[in-house]
Amino acid sequence: MINLNGVQSVDKFIENALYDKKYGYYSKKNPFGKKGDFVTAPLISPLFSEMILIWVVSYWIHLGKPKKFSFVELGPGNGAFCETFCKTLEKFPQFKKSVKIYLLEKSERLIKIQKNLLKDKNVTWIKNFNQIKNGPALFFGNEFFDSIPIKQFHVKKSNIYEKFIHFKSGKFKEFLFKKTSKKTFKKLKDFGLIRNAGVIEYPQKGFKILEPVIKKINMLGGGILLIDYGYTKAQGNDTLQSIKSHKKNIFYKNIGEADITYLVNFQLLNKFLLNKKLFLNNLVSQNFFLRKLGIIERAEILSKKLSFKEKSDIYYRLERLLSEKKMGGLFKVLFAANNKTRFNLGFK
Numbered sequence: 001m002i003n004l005n006g007v008q009s010v011d012k013f014i015e016n017a018l019y020d021k022k023y024g025y026y027s028k029k030n031p032f033g034k035k036g037d038f039v040t041a042p043l044i045s046p047l048f049s050e051m052i053l054i055w056v057v058s059y060w061i062h063l064g065k066p067k068k069f070s071f072v073e074l075g076p077g078n079g080a081f082c083e084t085f086c087k088t089l090e091k092f093p094q095f096k097k098s099v100k101i102y103l104l105e106k107s108e109r110l111i112k113i114q115k116n117l118l119k120d121k122n123v124t125w126i127k128n129f130n131q132i133k134n135g136p137a138l139f140f141g142n143e144f145f146d147s148i149p150i151k152q153f154h155v156k157k158s159n160i161y162e163k164f165i166h167f168k169s170g171k172f173k174e175f176l177f178k179k180t181s182k183k184t185f186k187k188l189k190d191f192g193l194i195r196n197a198g199v200i201e202y203p204q205k206g207f208k209i210l211e212p213v214i215k216k217i218n219m220l221g222g223g224i225l226l227i228d229y230g231y232t233k234a235q236g237n238d239t240l241q242s243i244k245s246h247k248k249n250i251f252y253k254n255i256g257e258a259d260i261t262y263l264v265n266f267q268l269l270n271k272f273l274l275n276k277k278l279f280l281n282n283l284v285s286q287n288f289f290l291r292k293l294g295i296i297e298r299a300e301i302l303s304k305k306l307s308f309k310e311k312s313d314i315y316y317r318l319e320r321l322l323s324e325k326k327m328g329g330l331f332k333v334l335f336a337a338n339n340k341t342r343f344n345l346g347f348k
Helices: 010-019 046-063 082-087 091-096 110-115 182-190 204-220 264-277 284-292 297-301 307-324
Strands: 007-010 070-076 097-103 123-125 135-144 152-156 159-168 170-177 198-202 222-231 241-244 247-249 260-261 331-335
Touching: 007 010, 007 222, 007 307, 010 152, 010 159, 010 204, 010 260, 046 082, 046 091, 046 222, 046 284, 082 097, 082 110, 091 097, 097 170, 110 123, 135 204, 135 284, 159 182, 159 204, 182 198, 204 222, 222 264, 264 307, 264 331, 297 307
Parallel strands: 070 097, 070 135, 097 123, 135 222
Antiparallel strands: 007 159, 152 159, 152 198, 159 170, 222 331, 241 247, 241 260
16 A cells, blocks of 8 residues: 555655654554564563663763753654653662653654553653754764664676665565765765765765754763664675564565664764764663663672572573674664863773
8 A cells, every 4th residue: 555656766665664653653553562473672681771771871971961851752653761760869869850751752642652651751752953052962872873874886897876765556566776866976975985886875865864863962962772683894784674463574574564674884973973073982782781871780789589490481581682793793883072171981
């Protein structure tokens, strides 16, 4: 039922497949958990969310305990992170008095799921950032950036061609390639993306979404913490991937029934944020970040009074979060802030 006739750019196709208001993937179903298509870190273990809260509270203290502090979760999924965040917040009464929690969510279906789960009066759902009046403001996204549609380009004999998808009568027919404009070519060149051969992936929409975030950071103070799976050196590969029922899916099949993501180019993301005059910490792995925050020690404290089976479950989940071959190594952590702030917890 999604518009599947004619020719669409890759990012336009992904936008329709994921976010069509009636038939898009995020409008039709709850994709999270065992019964869904994939599992995120907050669902694997509440320890993940606890560690992020500890980092946020530490950042607030580092800023001098401002009386008003905005925490904005970008793409809160099924609300699991925010639920643990709010519960753990009870242990930090002074911070709780200062913080106001905002959730930015595009999917009306997911908003309903979140509202059924989250009953904290301190949580507000927003459609844009105009409602955020008080700073400093900290923006947080876990597996947020990889869900934003990207453009794809192919390099052939020093020419750059944008990739399009041709559908006929609702079915995939072929890929088409159209030579890019001089303006687009310059944009890609300025970011150092032009190479002799291979695929260029460019998050044009992602950068557009980040623009008002950066504006708020510069206006109110604060920063943005992003955790996502990706790479630091581009190899010219096509990283688009699709998941349905925890299994790989061809991204132009099962449209509206499967998730579509890509690997985040953190080198490119860093360049974009630096160009916007933000200060960046070292990019680290999720394993490094969570260990530095004390997730192992926290697990040991929790497991002291538990049965062997319960202990095993905690450490099995912890292994999924920290393993270099799994989320621990594949996921990277980025923190960018206005230049008045230097905060290295978890990054050194």
